[in-house]
Amino acid sequence: MPELLDIVGQDEALGQLQRALQSGRQPHAFLFAGPEGVGRETTAMQLAKLLLCEAPVKRPNSGRLAELPQDAPLLVPCNRCPSCVTASAGTNPNLILIFKELARFHDDAGVRRRKMQELGLAVIQRFLIAPAHMTSFGGRGRVFIVRQAELMSVEAQNALLKTLEEPPAQVTIILLSTSVEELLPTTRSRCQVVRFHALPIDFVAKRLEASGVSAEEARFWAAMTGGSLGQSLHASQNKLFAFKRDLVGALAGLSEAKATDLAELLVRAMGEQAERLTKAAKTQDKTADKASGDAEDEEEGEDSNLAATLANRLAGQTILSLLVSVYRDALHVATGADASTGAGCHGQPVLAAGHASAENTTQAVTPASASTHGQAKRQPDHGTPGPATPLIHADQKTLIGTIARRSSPLALAELLGQLALYEEMLWRNVNIKLLWDNVALTCAATPA
Numbered sequence: 001m002p003e004l005l006d007i008v009g010q011d012e013a014l015g016q017l018q019r020a021l022q023s024g025r026q027p028h029a030f031l032f033a034g035p036e037g038v039g040r041e042t043t044a045m046q047l048a049k050l051l052l053c054e055a056p057v058k059r060p061n062s063g064r065l066a067e068l069p070q071d072a073p074l075l076v077p078c079n080r081c082p083s084c085v086t087a088s089a090g091t092n093p094n095l096i097l098i099f100k101e102l103a104r105f106h107d108d109a110g111v112r113r114r115k116m117q118e119l120g121l122a123v124i125q126r127f128l129i130a131p132a133h134m135t136s137f138g139g140r141g142r143v144f145i146v147r148q149a150e151l152m153s154v155e156a157q158n159a160l161l162k163t164l165e166e167p168p169a170q171v172t173i174i175l176l177s178t179s180v181e182e183l184l185p186t187t188r189s190r191c192q193v194v195r196f197h198a199l200p201i202d203f204v205a206k207r208l209e210a211s212g213v214s215a216e217e218a219r220f221w222a223a224m225t226g227g228s229l230g231q232s233l234h235a236s237q238n239k240l241f242a243f244k245r246d247l248v249g250a251l252a253g254l255s256e257a258k259a260t261d262l263a264e265l266l267v268r269a270m271g272e273q274a275e276r277l278t279k280a281a282k283t284q285d286k287t288a289d290k291a292s293g294d295a296e297d298e299e300e301g302e303d304s305n306l307a308a309t310l311a312n313r314l315a316g317q318t319i320l321s322l323l324v325s326v327y328r329d330a331l332h333v334a335t336g337a338d339a340s341t342g343a344g345c346h347g348q349p350v351l352a353a354g355h356a357s358a359e360n361t362t363q364a365v366t367p368a369s370a371s372t373h374g375q376a377k378r379q380p381d382h383g384t385p386g387p388a389t390p391l392i393h394a395d396q397k398t399l400i401g402t403i404a405r406r407s408s409p410l411a412l413a414e415l416l417g418q419l420a421l422y423e424e425m426l427w428r429n430v431n432i433k434l435l436w437d438n439v440a441l442t443c444a445a446t447p448a
């Protein structure tokens with residue numbers, strides 16, 4: 001995990017935090033807002049380490065953070081004290097990560113059964129509010145980091161208000177959220193909001209290349225995720241690039257007679273992706289169970305059914321996102337809105353946001369962000385291309401041109417609207433095979 005000042009692309013946030021830490025009026029609650037996979041959780045963990053450090057070190061700025069004076073000292077953790085060492089190892093008892101899957105470790109069986117739906121009152125009460133009021137180990141205080149804070153229920157947020165407003169001494173709470181507007185205004189107003197931004201596409205692509213991904217694929221995922229390093233790293237491990245190459249080829253050569261082939265390609269890709277998600281979830285479950293020493297045998301059957309359905313839907317959403325991205329590119333070409341040279345565009349992430357984060361891969365099989373809270377988020381701005389957007393599928397530009405020439409911009413915009421409806425249907429109880437047949441038929445039947 002990178003150190004605090006090694007976090008890239010978020011200088012504004014780092015500058016704001018340094019100012020807050022050195023102001024003498026350090027806030028007790030932060031809200032880190034911004035897209036998945038751009039460094040919110042990493043920054044939160046490093047900030048927590050710094051807050052718990054026994055002997056923080058001052059380092060000269062020397063231009064590291066442009067918005068602070070050259071000679072302003074920057075605070076960093078010492079990395080040597082027991083608190084730093086345990087924080088780095090993920091075993092510091094005063095650094096507490098709150099996430100919705102914690103429900104499975106709750107003493108109450110009813111709470112355990114409702115796990116993974118939201119961050120409910122029981123979890124917030126048991127794992128945040130109660131320990132916040134206990135004396136910390138070693139007296140260094142406590143830092144709580146809440147993942148996906150927007151999933152906190154209204155009751156949970158109301159219960160937390162008092163702790164946010166008047167936290168016990170030396171307690172800091174950091175809420176992480178991709179959609180701040182879903183939090184209660186009363187929760188938001190009690191936190192200092194720190195904004196994190198999408199990273200430049202070129203930067204993300206270079207980092208991906210450095211991890212061994214081909215230049216072509218690296219650029220694709222960087223653009224596809226709208227500049228999310230975490231999502232890109234995760235997606236590039238999923239072997240979906242070969243599928244997307246096939247998909248663009250199939251769409252370029254699509255006719256009504258070939259709709260069945262397209263449906264088969266989509267169903268197969270969904271099945272393979274669902275399998276990968278299920279495997280990843282099982283590995284995580286084992287790790288979590290080991291960590292808690294809790295076997296939870298009686299709920300396993302129910303869980304695996306739930307997990308299988310979710311894996312299918314999340315996989316379906318990823319596949320549909322890729323399909324949508326092809327037609328969005330085609331629409332950009334058809335309306336002349338693409339800019340092959342425009343680098344660093346912060347386009348809206350098209351990959352199912354919040355499901356493919358490298359920071360938290362458990363999200364890949366969790367329902368809440370999709371079922372109740374995800375509606376507003378999963379509405380990409382179909383049909384309204386921004387100014388000079390670079391193509392996502394730049395590696396298959398010619399084929400995108402072929403798709404663009406086959407239909408009018410209006411027909412393409414209508415098709416994108418249709419695909420958005422299918423995306424909604426994916427989360428209802430529909431026959432998934434039938435859904436893909438319809439998707440393929442709709443694509444094949446799009447008029448000129």
Ligand SMILES: [Zn+2]
Binds near residue numbers: 056080081
């Ligand atoms: Zn330290």
